Amino acid sequence: MEAAPAPSRRTVTVPCQFCGTWNRVDMARVADRPKCSECAKPILLDRPFGLSDATFDRVIAAAEVPVIVDCYADWCGPCRMMAPELDSFASRHAGAVFTAKLDTDRNQKTSQRFSIRSIPTLLRFEGGAKTAERAGALRLAEIERFAGVAPDA
Numbered sequence: 001m002e003a004a005p006a007p008s009r010r011t012v013t014v015p016c017q018f019c020g021t022w023n024r025v026d027m028a029r030v031a032d033r034p035k036c037s038e039c040a041k042p043i044l045l046d047r048p049f050g051l052s053d054a055t056f057d058r059v060i061a062a063a064e065v066p067v068i069v070d071c072y073a074d075w076c077g078p079c080r081m082m083a084p085e086l087d088s089f090a091s092r093h094a095g096a097v098f099t100a101k102l103d104t105d106r107n108q109k110t111s112q113r114f115s116i117r118s119i120p121t122l123l124r125f126e127g128g129a130k131t132a133e134r135a136g137a138l139r140l141a142e143i144e145r146f147a148g149v150a151p152d153a
């Protein structure tokens with residue numbers, strides 16, 4: 001038996017990081033560690049979720065919450081500086097914002113499509129459309145302002 005979704009229910013649709021099965025996850029239940037419907041491994045949405053050329057469009061289009069994407073590369077020093085700040089952001093705002101990351105070296109199609117010229121660059125998407133972009137390593141409070149979830153906003 002399937003309950004009708006509440007009007008306030010907001011979901012993201014993501015591929016399982018272990019088996020690749022697509023799962024629709026209720027963002028209100030992120031703290032309960034939702035599990036993959038196929039392999040039952042956890043779907044971890046309280047940390048930056050790795051997107052790729054193959055998964056990017058579907059995840060962005062289906063997300064019913066704002067999405068923040070960190071475009072980075074492994075060799076980039078400022079990206080490594082920002083990584084713990086982004087981790088804190090993802091964990092603090094899990095459920096309200098979907099935090100993702102894109103390795104620009106391994107996913108050049110998507111990087112080129114969004115004309116990523118310097119890294120790190122943060123992108124914000126709402127309703128499937130890009131609504132903001134900011135280059136440079138940001139601290140937690142700046143990421144929160146960029147995402148529109150700053151405590152004092």
Ligand SMILES: [Zn+2]
Pocket residue numbers: 016017018019020021036037038039040041
């Ligand atoms: Zn799975």
